[in-house]
Amino acid sequence: MKMALIGLGKMGANMARRLLRHGVEVVGHNRSQEIVQQLTKEEGLIPSENTLHAIQQLPSPRIVWLMLPCGAPTENMIQELIPLLDAGDIMIDGGNSNYHDSQRRGAMLAKHDIQYVDSGTSGGIWGLKNGYCLMVGGEKSAISEIEPILKALAPAEDRGWAHVGPIGSGHFTKMIHNGIEYGMMQALSEGLSLLKGKEEFNLDLGQITELWRHGSVVQSWLLDLTAEFLDKDQKLENIEPVVADSGEGRWTVSEAIDQGIPAPVLSLALHMRFASQDTPAYGNRLLAMMRNAFGGHAVQEKE
């Protein structure tokens, strides 16, 4: 099995390592050359100088896996690759693309007889060790072709990867997965904040999260990771209370609106991230001024 992997960032580099260690030949390409050289030296990656060079080193049908930031970087790379590929070649987008984009790209590539597969990829920095959870959309023929790759990336040959439906459904499933992740994270964070807030009991959050890992209903991988960092430091005073959000949380909430199906907790978990990003400051200023206006309540003025 030989393939090209384009995009050797945090996710892509570890995926290259896992593939190489599972006997897949990987031609690597990345904008910056440093990681290419490192993986070549340490893991036996086949380096390439540019996309053309990467493609030329592949047997037919060529298999090209993209692991790039969603939006323009992925779109531009697909456009760059189209003239380099032949009918029957397979392109996989393993990044976090919007599923509407994946559907559009699948149709576009089909006009060139290039097979397109969208793979939602979960596992973060733990994927190298534990394997990645792969939610794969596309034609059965294309997915059969790349099966050895999926089996190498997954936690085991027979689990943690699946062909879930047509083109777009892989990224759709991954989008919903991330939406759920937002909600579960927020639920854990709110509950733990209430434990912390009960000063009278002086609770040890490291002890309690570790305790909950055994026999409780909230057992989860997120709890495992939380117990691990709380064991080292539970004051977290050096961490800014700002939580980033990426596309998939927003898209999940838009999807709920498109479907007309309520997802209030997933929506609110997203809005709480917005709130952490200092975006409600103007709204809170307005509220402080309104309370002042009708009730004469004091307003805190900035010094």
Place this chain on the structure above:
Amino acid sequence: MKMALIGLGKMGANMARRLLRHGVEVVGHNRSQEIVQQLTKEEGLIPSENTLHAIQQLPSPRIVWLMLPCGAPTENMIQELIPLLDAGDIMIDGGNSNYHDSQRRGAMLAKHDIQYVDSGTSGGIWGLKNGYCLMVGGEKSAISEIEPILKALAPAEDRGWAHVGPIGSGHFTKMIHNGIEYGMMQALSEGLSLLKGKEEFNLDLGQITELWRHGSVVQSWLLDLTAEFLDKDQKLENIEPVVADSGEGRWTVSEAIDQGIPAPVLSLALHMRFASQDTPAYGNRLLAMMRNAFGGHAVQEKE
């Protein structure tokens, strides 16, 4: 180790089984005698006809574990037991009592020199097999005394149970645990509803939840159980869409208000349960009438 277990309902009966199978002698008492007789025959429970009979069969200091519905049943039993117990005896409330009640009861029992321990107990119907997660509040001396019981109930001697703080903190920790559980459940249910709602992709929710169990960020015990029942039936057409709530979800939200700490997702998860209980019907009738009043929008009249 010998103790009395009062309340052999769904939880209590399985706890008796686990204790007996781990070599603890258990005197059992229950309002209805059927389960007492069954456990006596099948598991070697020591039966008792009434609370006095149960207490009389215990060595000193007596250890009495209550596993009763919270509120009046627990309160009444404690009042009934006080005159039967002596100084130094230990009473454990393993049910889902409000932690304010547990604090009050601890102080009340202290006046009789009876030691009080509150144990938040998680594990549901799986506790018998997997062990219970026990969040224990009380004095160190009392908890040392009952340690063999906690070790028998927990998933293992060295994990899944902990002395988390003073009297009340066990039930407080369990309350927050259940609050988090509401949020995690709601997050999963909303996301899976959006997967189901995307009819175009015709997704197999049994396949996807099973897939997510391996290497994904949403790995959790709740997901394991969900994958299991979705594998058998994912239409769920025979299940009424009504979700009960118990005290702890409500108390968690009240606690957030008392502390002035935001817990919007846990609150909304609770309100979504209320909404499932048909309580918003009147509110929705009002909204339909308002839309009709200002916009002339049609109202669906009942046949």
